[in-house]
Amino acid sequence: MRDVIIACDFPGTEECLRFLEVFRGRQPYLKIGMELFYAAGPSLVRKLKEGGYSIFLVLKLHDIPNTVRSAMRVLAGLGVDMVNVHAAGTRAMMEAAREGLGSGTKLLAVTQLTSTDEARMREELLITRPLEEVVLHYARNAAEAGLDGVVCSPLEAAGVHGACGEGFLTVTPGIRFATDAVGDQVRVTTPAIARELGSDYIVVGRPITRAADPVAAWEQCRKDFLTE
Numbered sequence: 329m330r331d332v333i334i335a336c337d338f339p340g341t342e343e344c345l346r347f348l349e350v351f352r353g354r355q356p357y358l359k360i361g362m363e364l365f366y367a368a369g370p371s372l373v374r375k376l377k378e379g380g381y382s383i384f385l386v387l388k389l390h391d392i393p394n395t396v397r398s399a400m401r402v403l404a405g406l407g408v409d410m411v412n413v414h415a416a417g418t419r420a421m422m423e424a425a426r427e428g429l430g431s432g433t434k435l436l437a438v439t440q441l442t443s444t445d446e447a448r449m450r451e452e453l454l455i456t457r458p459l460e461e462v463v464l465h466y467a468r469n470a471a472e473a474g475l476d477g478v479v480c481s482p483l484e485a486a487g488v489h490g491a492c493g494e495g496f497l498t499v500t501p502g503i504r505f506a507t508d509a510v511g512d513q514v515r516v517t518t519p520a521i522a523r524e525l526g527s528d529y530i531v532v533g534r535p536i537t538r539a540a541d542p543v544a545a546w547e548q549c550r551k552d553f554l555t556e
């Protein structure tokens with residue numbers, strides 16, 4: 329089930345619902361991240377689920393296995409469609425996350441944040457292997473722990489599928505239309521290129537949320553990403 333996920337990076341419930349008003353009658357897949365979840369809480373998530381939206385809740389859990397297991401039990405009760413954890417929390421933590429969440433919700437891992445480069449990994453974190461090797465190793469750990477996929481760059485999607493199988497999901501941000509400003513993203517691809525590279529889901533924020541016509545931008549994204 330490939331799809332376009334709109335990153336709802338808004339400061340609160342009101343701004344999010346106002347943005348969604350123009351989508352009336354359509355139900356795009358939504359990403360709710362830390363900013364919106366910490367401001368709006370579980371009640372917004374429940375309301376959107378009742379409205380029929382699919383939701384990727386991006387809280388990137390990273391704690392001791394027992395704490396993550398318990399937290400995942402709570403998130404499972406929200407009925408969201410996908411959630412995520414940091415692969416750096418170890419295989420034991422990811423297995424605990426899977427146990428807590430059950431099998432009804434997809435569980436993804438963040439491998440290395442794209443804000444971390446190889447120099448910082450080496451000098452601050454003392455991780456001396458090449459970035460790509462670390463990403464693929466963490467993806468394999470996630471697959472072995474029973475997760476459904478990883479969040480990664482579209483440029484890494486083929487490598488992840490090669491290492492973990494075609495059915496292992498790659499959810500990829502860093503998407504821009506060819507005509508867009510890149511903004512703070514560094515390595516970007518278009519929806520059509522993300523499709524060619526094998527991404528399963530693309531996460532798109534500003535190219536849709538700041539478009540003059542967000543519905544048209546979302547439809548264009550879906551057409552470019554989903555049409556073979």
Ligand code: C5P
Pocket residue numbers: 335336337359361441442443479501502503513531532533534535
């Ligand atoms: O506005 P834009 O399309 O850049 O938004 C991309 C979304 O994907 C944001 O919600 C951002 O937090 C998220 N993201 C990202 N890069 C990552 C992981 C998540 O841009 N490596």
